[in-house]
Amino acid sequence: CRMLIDLYENDGGTASGFMRDVNGKTTHILDDSFKRRRDTSIEDPKLIQMLSQRIARRVAPAIERATHFKATRIERHIVACYEAGKGHFRPHRDNTTFGTAHRRFAVTINLNAEEYEGGDLRFPEFGGRTYRAPTGGAVVFSCSLLHEALPVTKGKRYAFLPFLYDEEAKAIRDANLDKLAPEAG
Numbered sequence: 001c002r003m004l005i006d007l008y009e010n011d012g013g014t015a016s017g018f019m020r021d022v023n024g025k026t027t028h029i030l031d032d033s034f035k036r037r038r039d040t041s042i043e044d045p046k047l048i049q050m051l052s053q054r055i056a057r058r059v060a061p062a063i064e065r066a067t068h069f070k071a072t073r074i075e076r077h078i079v080a081c082y083e084a085g086k087g088h089f090r091p092h093r094d095n096t097t098f099g100t101a102h103r104r105f106a107v108t109i110n111l112n113a114e115e116y117e118g119g120d121l122r123f124p125e126f127g128g129r130t131y132r133a134p135t136g137g138a139v140v141f142s143c144s145l146l147h148e149a150l151p152v153t154k155g156k157r158y159a160f161l162p163f164l165y166d167e168e169a170k171a172i173r174d175a176n177l178d179k180l181a182p183e184a185g
Contacts, residue, residue: 008158013081033090036087076162107140
């Protein structure tokens, strides 16, 4: 976990925004009132392979046991940072655009759960309870669920945030590639 935090700190991250369909194209939107977070993309092939293997070994089998869904693909390898007084992501779903329709499960792996306050996940359609996995632990949920990252009130929250999908969803992703605005690809 510390290695991923250090990777983020060395890069500094960039504003990550979110996706919306605008005029029939999935477009990247920056709106700090809706989402404020900085992300660093992991580019090192060996690190990507290591992280993918851990997801395949630990997370994917748990999803399959619970839901009978076999995740075979991972979208994005990023380290995200929500800062105190700034970091949040208002209620949203992760698969509502052409460019995100293939996503099936969201994975939030906390990298430093004991070092920040606030910042928990909440699923507002199911009440006010909040969720926070321990450092190295994950909260895994359907991308169709309305959820939010509550504001961080102290410290910085770091997380590894992949999406999982399968071969059937890959076909959806491939079919929608022409619906991505150039900056959303």
